[in-house]
Amino acid sequence: MLTRRQLLSGLGAAAWSLQAGVARATTARALDLPELLRLSGAVSVATPIEAQSRWERVGGQRRIVTYVRLQLEQTWLGEPEAQPLVRTLGGQVGDTGQVVHGEAPLALGQRALLFLTPRTRELRSVAGMAQGHYPLLEGPRSPARLTQSPGLPTLVDVDAASAVVRLSGQRLDDASRLVVEAAREAR
Amino acid sequence: MRRGSRLAASGLALGVLLVSATASGYCRTTTCDPRRQACPRDAQGCMTGGIPLAWPEACVGFSVQRDGSVKLGIDAGTLRGIVTDAFATWQAAACAPTIAWSPLEDASCAEVQYNSQAPNANLWLFRDEVWPYDDGGKTLALTTVTYNLKTGAIYDADVELNAAQNLLVARDPRGPREVDLRSIVTHEAGHVLGLAHSGEPDAVMNERYRSGTTSLRELTADDVSGVCAIYPADRPLGVCRPVPRHGFSPSCATEAPLEEGGCCSVAPGRRRGSEALALAALLGGALLAATRRRARRA
């Protein structure tokens, strides 16, 4: 159920996104928060600290992938892990670059709220690709707020229940409450 | 509150959110990768760092996968026709963009790949059975563009269409569950050409689409401006030879060794060398542990 408060915070999110420009690609159905949580093994605030790209086989395809190591700051759901390793599609090796439109662009040094898939073979990915990535916009005197990922795909059938609508523009503590509540409902 | 009324109630919020995320106007995809370097953006949200991507050739060939989608009942010829029409839509822009697309032989393989030494194919394919990405099957189409990061020249582009979890239709959609393949293909063709998303609400390259509609079939003035900026009449061109880089292979020939060297980047303020080595060790450790576990299971 959507409460009035959530709708208002959606409006806040909209206003907030005026300041946070985006450029993104590919096409995906908008995930709602319970769907995003079902894909996730952990929800954490983290900062990418290192990245390494290489050619690798993913789902039978030979691709460039980029491994990103995160420094975890808070874990809201799932097992805390100090420095998880996350595999993202695309990257740059030698003179060759590969952009996979729709993947979460985990910018080095950029704090973000991340929905991470359960760990498989010591690795995670960002759940829902860029729909599970919310960079934090931090002002000198204002609290950090979640923004939409600049890698967000073209979203099909976005509505007020969509995770990107519910979370973008939220302060961290409000986002945490939303996520924990949604996880409780999703169970 | 039911979903329908919830949607109506939130129409305003959504409209503002998705329309105003960028003030207006097309954006180009660039070589800047935020996992490697800082990628500044302008007021419209367009990436200004890096070199904008473009196909250097005047003519480019593409292939469709020969099985089409058995699940959706869309054969290769139908997909080939839709992709041809979509590129023709872009090519019909008023400035007569200096890039022409032609269909090559259908591909027997279904791989997204780029060979740095062997022949290639710019492939459009359906995934009928398994969608191999961590997105809950919600992605309708995924475009992978390979480029030269020193020049911005596009080498290869492959588009995967998710038929495993979505009802893509080759005719006009008849209800809200059906997704217009022609709309999706026209949008993805814009990415193949080197465009990112646009803040212009009605543009084909805008970041929203409502299923059941054909709203992304026709270019707007903003889309036209975008494609004309990438492929203006006065750009230098060679002869028209629509062959993929290093020749054409309809069978996903692969030659290059899997390892072509990695490269590292480290967040500002961290010591590069030692941390990069630590990551390599971590990655090695993670993969080794996984391999051992697999071996034990086998």
Ligand SMILES: [Zn+2]
């Ligand atoms: Zn897109």
